[in-house]
Structure formats: structure tokens, C-alpha cells
Amino acid sequence: MHRAMPDEGRPRADIVADLEGFKEKDPQYKDGRVWSLVYYLDEDHSEFLKDAYHRFACENGLNPGAFKSLKKMETEVISATADILNGTDEVCGVITSGGTESCLMAVKTYRDKARAERGVKHPEMVIPTTAHVAWFKASEYFGVKIRLVPPQDDFTPDLKKLRRLINRNTVMILGSAPEYPHGTIDPIEAMGEIAQKKNIPLHVDACVGGFILPFMAMNGEDIPPWDYRVPGVTSISADIHKYGYAAKGASTITYRNLDYLRYQMFAYEDWPGGVFASSALLGTRPGGAYAAAWGVTQYFGKAGYRKLAADTLEAVNRLKAGVAAIDGLQVMGRPQGPLFSYRSVDPDLSIYAVGDQMDGKGWQVNRNQHPEGLHAMVTAQHLRVVDDYLRDLADAVATVRAHPELAQQGGAATYGMMAHVPLRGMVRKKVLQMYSEQYRAGGGELNIAEGAEGGISGGGKGLLDRMVERYVQYRSRKGATRK
Numbered sequence: 318m319h320r321a322m323p324d325e326g327r328p329r330a331d332i333v334a335d336l337e338g339f340k341e342k343d344p345q346y347k348d349g350r351v352w353s354l355v356y357y358l359d360e361d362h363s364e365f366l367k368d369a370y371h372r373f374a375c376e377n378g379l380n381p382g383a384f385k386s387l388k389k390m391e392t393e394v395i396s397a398t399a400d401i402l403n404g405t406d407e408v409c410g411v412i413t414s415g416g417t418e419s420c421l422m423a424v425k426t427y428r429d430k431a432r433a434e435r436g437v438k439h440p441e442m443v444i445p446t447t448a449h450v451a452w453f454k455a456s457e458y459f460g461v462k463i464r465l466v467p468p469q470d471d472f473t474p475d476l477k478k479l480r481r482l483i484n485r486n487t488v489m490i491l492g493s494a495p496e497y498p499h500g501t502i503d504p505i506e507a508m509g510e511i512a513q514k515k516n517i518p519l520h521v522d523a524c525v526g527g528f529i530l531p532f533m534a535m536n537g538e539d540i541p542p543w544d545y546r547v548p549g550v551t552s553i554s555a556d557i558h559k560y561g562y563a564a565k566g567a568s569t570i571t572y573r574n575l576d577y578l579r580y581q582m583f584a585y586e587d588w589p590g591g592v593f594a595s596s597a598l599l600g601t602r603p604g605g606a607y608a609a610a611w612g613v614t615q616y617f618g619k620a621g622y623r624k625l626a627a628d629t630l631e632a633v634n635r636l637k638a639g640v641a642a643i644d645g646l647q648v649m650g651r652p653q654g655p656l657f658s659y660r661s662v663d664p665d666l667s668i669y670a671v672g673d674q675m676d677g678k679g680w681q682v683n684r685n686q687h688p689e690g691l692h693a694m695v696t697a698q699h700l701r702v703v704d705d706y707l708r709d710l711a712d713a714v715a716t717v718r719a720h721p722e723l724a725q726q727g728g729a730a731t732y733g734m735m736a737h738v739p740l741r742g743m744v745r746k747k748v749l750q751m752y753s754e755q756y757r758a759g760g761g762e763l764n765i766a767e768g769a770e771g772g773i774s775g776g777g778k779g780l781l782d783r784m785v786e787r788y789v790q791y792r793s794r795k796g797a798t799r800k
């Protein structure tokens with residue numbers, strides 16, 4: 318039975334108590350145990366964000382002519398972003414609801430630009446394998462075919478192959494600063510040269526790096542140019558709700574000049590509701606997110622962000638050194654920004670089993686695949702927990718070494734299976750099925766590791782369980798051969 322709307326309204330205090338109660342099973346991010354999703358500093362900062370947000374929680378940025386307050390904030394946030402990205406006065410842009418919207422907008426813009434100016438009917442984009450999944454989503458949503466550039470050993474894209482993938486249907490090239498899976502900054506200067514030579518727009522996805530790499534550079538870090546200083550770069554996405562420490566729902570998409578941005582705009586002149594125009598994907602745009610984003614950039618200023626960048630980098634460097642010091646673990650590639658991943662270089666040490674042990678100790682770490690690894694999106698807040706994390710990681714590795722069978726149990730088996738089943742269409746189908754089940758009427762639950770309840774495997778033995786079993790058998794056969 319679904320929980321329906323109450324016939325009569327309830328007291329606010331009860332509702333607020335319920336809301337607090339709902340949080341019980343959520344990730345406990347306030348003590349630095351979560352390594353993605355949340356960019357939290359402390360309660361004082363959160364209160365400030367809430368204050369700014371509340372003041373504009375009802376205002377709507379849909380029509381920039383109506384709430385001039387919001388348009389002013391947007392203009393100032395975009396100018397501040399252009400400033401830290403070393404743009405000229407011509408750099409222009411829009412606040413969006415998040416990194417995904419910014420990426421989607423870039424694809425729509427370049428598809429429409431190529432269509433209008435070059436008559437491209439079958440648009441393609443050339444993107445590295447390590448590009449964020451938002452680009453794959455954009456491809457599917459906007460019908461822009463992906464040409465995938467394979468990575469080299471250090472996870473940077475193979476530029477020779479990139480060059481070869483460009484053709485007359487190419488509407489854009491993508492580089493990341495940094496890419497999400499390993500924290501590597503793509504060779505944007507070299508990509509910019511290619512883009513200029515071929516006269517193709519180059520977007521830099523700095524959703525992660527946009528509000529931290531500039532401050533790391535101001536602090537003297539040796540970061541190769543990746544922003545508007547690189548002549549071929551035509552647009553950049555940079556999220557304020559990540560390392561800008563804003564409230565959720567704030568990213569930016571900026572372009573070198575209005576000649577690009579104009580293709581992002583939508584207008585419809587014959588709607589019975591009136592002539593309509595909009596600058597990005599959303600209709601109604603949340604005023605609170607703008608206010609918090611504007612407030613936070615004013616509050617920190619360059620000095621504040623430099624301090625946050627310094628703390629973050631200290632945490633990252635200590636973590637990377639600590640991981641490298643653990644026998645069998647290796648930092649992947651050459652991450653330069655605030656995040657990194659690490660893998661096992663010992664075939665008898667399952668990194669996913671190490672991840673399970675870390676989960677068991679109360680840490681929430683993401684899993685990479687191709688190759689398998691664990692992921693850490695490090696924030697200034699994590700500086701306090703570096704030693705605890707490394708101690709638990711060393712313990713986790715020791716436990717998995719003592720119990721190699723852990724590789725074939727729980728999350729390790731499931732993630733391992735997901736990464737290795739050769740029939741990728743089957744994995745995709747199952748994931749889509751599991752995901753939709755969560756949204757069936759009344760709601761279901763997703764539990765990747767356990768799999769039985771809530772429609773994930775349909776109560777009985779589902780496809781996922783069978784896939785796990787097959788994978789476990791495969792692994793144990795492999796183990797037996799090795800011995």
C-alpha cells in the first residue's frame with residue numbers, strides 16, 4: 318500500500334522530525350567518511366548556504382527579465398567564473414542546475430552550430446574514454462554519435478587516434494580537467510592545437526576542476542594551461558556545487574563568446590502561452606541555488622578558495638603517498654587535481670574486496686572498472702581523516718590478503734562480475750531493469766550487493782544473481798588454474 322497524501326495537513330514540527338528521521342540511513346558525510354557526492358565543510362558553512370538559499374527559495378530564474386535580482390547574480394557568477402578561467406571580457410554563459418546540464422548544453426550547442434553553419438546532418442563528437450558519463454547521456458539524448466578516443470597507459474587520450482577520428486561530421490572535441498575516473502588532466506594545449514587546425518570547437522569539462530584547479534595554480538602548483546588561455550578552447554563547464562562549495566544545483570557553462578552561446582538558446586514564437594525563450598535545459602530555475610552560488614563566491618573570494626585548495630591538495634598528497642606505501646596498491650595514472658584512484662597490482666589482492674572491507678569500516682568509496690580500482694574525491698574536509706583512512710586501508714588490505722576468498726563474496730563478486738561479464742548489453746539491460754524497479758509505484762530499493770529484495774532480482778533468483786554465480790565459478794576456476 319502506498320503512503321498517500323494525508324487527508325488533513327500535519328503539524329510542521331512532526332514533519333521536520335520525520336525529515337530528520339529520514340536521514341538516518343543516509344551516508345554520514347559530516348565526519349568525512351564519504352568520498353563522492355557531497356562537498357561539505359562544516360555546519361557553519363551549511364547554515365550560511367541555507368540562509369542564502371532560503372532568501373530566494375521561491376524566486377524563479379526562468380525569465381531573466383522578471384527577477385532582476387537573479388539575473389544580476391547570474392551575471393556576476395559568470396563573470397567571476399570567466400575571471401578564474403582566464404577568459405576575456407567576451408566570455409559569457411549561464412548558470413545551470415549541475416554538471417550534467419552544462420555538458421548536455423555544450424553538446425546541443427555544438428550540434429546546432431554545426432548544423433546551421435556547416436549543414437552537418439549526422440553529428441559526431443570525439444571524446445576520450447575517460448569522459449564523464451554525462452557525455453554519453455548527452456549523446457543518447459541529442460543524437461550525437463560518439464567517437465571514442467582510447468586512453469594511453471597514463472589514461473590521457475591517444476592524440477594520434479583522436480586526430481584520426483575527426484571527420485566532416487565532427488561537431489566538437491572534448492577534454493577534461495580533470496576526468497572523473499582517475500583525476501588526470503587531459504593534454505588540453507595539444508588538443509587545442511588540433512581543434513584549431515581542424516576548426517572544430519573544443520569543450521573542456523572542468524565540472525570537477527573549475528573551482529579548484531585555478532586556485533591550486535594561484536598557490537604555485539604546476540598545472541598545465543587548460544582554460545581560456547588555450548586558444549582552441551571554446552567552452553568550459555565548471556561546477557559551483559562541487560569545489561565551489563555551493564548548495565546543490567549550481568554549475569556554469571561558459572563560452573569564449575556569444576557566437577557560440579547563441580546556439581544554446583531556445584525560442585518558440587507561436588506558443589499559445591506567449592513567445593517563449595530559454596537559455597538552458599530547465600524551465601523554472603531555482604532562485605535559491607543562484608543565491609547560494611553567488612553568496613559562496615562572494616564569501617570565499619580568491620583567498621578563501623586558495624586556502625580550501627591548499628588543504629585539499631595536502632590531503633590528496635598525503636593520501637596518495639599513503640596508498641603508494643601499502644604493498645600491492647598503486648595510484649592510477651598521474652592525477653593532478655583533487656581526486657585520484659588506486660588499484661591492486663597484486664593478482665592475489667582483489668581491490669573490490671578491499672573496497673568491501675572499507676565499506677565495513679564505515680567509509681563510502683566508489684568503484685572504478687576497466688581497470689578495477691577504488692576512487693577518492695577529496696575535499697578540504699578530508700584533511701582531518703587522512704590518517705584514519707590510511708590506517709583502515711592498510712587493515713583492509715591485510716584482511717583481504719589473509720582471506721582471499723573475500724574476492725568471491727558480497728560486493729566484490731558483484732562488482733567484479735559487472736566489470737567482467739563480456740556481454741555488456743546484458744549488464745546494461747539488467748542495470749536498467751534494476752534501476753527502473755526503484756521507481757515503480759510505491760518505490761523499490763536498490764542493493765547492488767545483496768540483490769534479493771525490492772525487485773532487483775524479482776524476489777527469486779534473478780539475472781543478476783545468476784550472473785554473479787557464473788562469475789564466481791569462473792573466478793574460482795581461474796584461481797584453481799593459477800595454483
Ligand SMILES: Cc1ncc(COP(=O)(O)O)c(C=O)c1O
Pocket residue numbers: 415416417418420449451493495496497522523524525556568
Ligand atoms: C568531469 C565531470 N563532468 C560532469 C559531471 C556531472 O556533474 P553533476 O553530477 O553535477 O551533474 C561530473 C560529476 O562528477 C564530473 O566529474
